[in-house]
Amino acid sequence: MRDGSPTRRGFLAAAGTTLLAGCGSLEQLGEDDRETVYAHELPQAAEDGDVEPILGEDVPVDIERTVLDERRQRVTELLDTLPMAFGPADVPNGYVRERLVGAAEDATEYVDDARTAETRLSALESLREARCQARYAATGWAFVDEELTESAVQADHEAAVDDAESLESDHEYVGTDPVDAALVHARVERNLRLVLDNEPPSIYARESPLLTVAEWGEHAETARARVADSRYLYDRFTSSLPDDPGTVEETLDAAAESLAADLRERREELPPEPTEDDYDLVDRLRYDLRDEVEWSAERVTEAQGPASAVLAATDGLTDSLAFDRFKERVDDGESFGAESVADVRETRTTALDAIRTALSESPRPALARPVLAEAAWTVAWADESLGRFHGEVDVRRLDDPMERYATATLRARSVPTAVEQVVDVLGG
Incomplete structure (x- = not known):
């Protein structure tokens, strides 16, 4: 299929210079x-x-700055749980330590991306990625600092799946303009389906219990964020419609x-x-x-x-x-x-x-x-x-x-x- 729209930052898109070099x-x-x-x-x-x-994606929903601030605050809260610096005394395994530090750095960069995003939807999605990376780092550290277990994080993910099921059952295709409605409801459909498919995280480091817990943390946060964003977009859109708009x-x-x-x-x-x-x-x-x-x-x-x-x-x-x-x-x-x-x-x-x-x-x-x-x-x-x-x-x-x-x-x-x-x- 096509390239799709990646979420990772840093794809290069700048203007070029001129002229063929002499041959x-x-x-x-x-x-x-x-x-x-x-x-x-x-x-x-x-x-x-x-x-x-x-050009970035957008939806016909007036996304409030206060909501972006709330999402940003969630990232800050997760990163604040980390020690000032990861050292060998905290996480002896250098590779594991690098993964946690890298996730925290990615979270910060996604927050920066949100500040310069072309649309508020793009900002919302960058902050979702920031949350997920911050949760990866925070959950990995909680495994060390608080003896957080894999089952506890899995329970958080299961709760997010339950929330997605509830939202899907309440989801009605309300709207007065079929084009605007399609754009908003498609976003809700996609987010909920990604959560409800309930695929496990792509854990490839089973030899590291810490990274396993970290990946489950990222997986749970992704589900929570997708449900929260979907509910917000749905509620915000429906509240903008006249009374009894029909479907x-x-x-x-x-x-x-x-x-x-x-x-x-x-x-x-x-x-x-x-x-x-x-x-x-x-x-x-x-x-x-x-x-x-x-x-x-x-x-x-x-x-x-x-x-x-x-x-x-x-x-x-x-x-x-x-x-x-x-x-x-x-x-x-x-x-x-x-x-x-x-x-x-x-x-x-x-x-x-x-x-x-x-x-x-x-x-x-x-x-x-x-x-x-x-x-x-x-x-x-x-x-x-x-x-x-x-x-x-x-x-x-x-x-x-x-x-x-x-x-x-x-x-x-x-x-x-x-x-x-x-x-x-x-x-x-």
């Missing part, structure tokens, strides 16, 4: 001559590696069913899957874009609920339109590759401009934003991959970031039409 020395390379560029001339990340994608569940269900049928028809019109063993960049793009279209209907029918299904359908229509756009560009002779630093810079700029333009041109920008935020992360991933290069770089190694930039552009330019179709089906 006169390449003549000395003999039969293996390859076009090369110099890594330092490629678009580079910010020096601190802390530039975020140009949009039937509208969302019908729209998802109609859109899934459309996506199945589009799947039937797909060309055969590529069979070449050695893909060039165009072949890779064709395969990846086609694959997204092929699975788009299933993502609608297998979504967590009707609201998530509508958002998945918006995503799927974007994929289908992007694939059509790709085929047209190939027919026009587009190769999508880079032969110079200028090509990389231009392709990256085009992707960023496409994201901004699509947001402003979509009939409902709020519905466009989730897909465009994903495209923004695709650009960030490409930027991050450019940041790994050093010295002289064979231009063929630029295919991966160029594919990501092209994908972001193709999808972004397809968003307004996809949103228009979904809005028409919703009647909104």
Whole structure:
């Protein structure tokens, strides 16, 4: 599937410099001559590696600053339980000590991310990550300092699951605008499903009881935070509605069913899957874009609920339109590759401009934003991959970031039409 929207900080997304380095020395390379560029001339990340994608997700809910302050206070309370410095006398195992210190540092960095977040939803989610990392460190230390047991932390997680079940049973798809309702209820659906799936934490350090307890602490805090955020968004949204607003569940269900049928028809019109063993960049793009279209209907029918299904359908229509756009560009002779630093810079700029333009041109920008935020992360991933290069770089190694930039552009330019179709089906 696609890259998705990572929660870890530090993906690189900054503007680039110019011009291809001179290639006169390449003549000395003999039969293996390859076009090369110099890594330092490629678009580079910010020096601190802390530039975020140009667009974040949002919901039509007025998230209060006081709630963000409360979430931040929870992080502070957890970190305040830690000693001023972890030393060998506190945690003799150096690896374990490093894990706890690293989690505490990550928590602090997530709090900083929240302060500079583009949207309050992004801030809320950064603070959730901060809580989880702080709880990891605090629970690990409590194992040492208070003899906290694994079963005690598991009980905390079970209580959060019970709260999620209660909220899910009370969840009604209230709303007067199906687009706004879909955006809010999809967030609730996703958060609750992640909790109710009740997967155990990915404990890989069973030889360390301390880390096992720490991971359960992080797992419990994640569940608690997702339930709390879902309840807040749901209550805040419903309180903004008029009395007796009714529900949009039937509208969302019908729209998802109609859109899934459309996506199945589009799947039937797909060309055969590529069979070449050695893909060039165009072949890779064709395969990846086609694959997204092929699975788009299933993502609608297998979504967590009707609201998530509508958002998945918006995503799927974007994929289908992007694939059509790709085929047209190939027919026009587009190769999508880079032969110079200028090509990389231009392709990256085009992707960023496409994201901004699509947001402003979509009939409902709020519905466009989730897909465009994903495209923004695709650009960030490409930027991050450019940041790994050093010295002289064979231009063929630029295919991966160029594919990501092209994908972001193709999808972004397809968003307004996809949103228009979904809005028409919703009647909104």
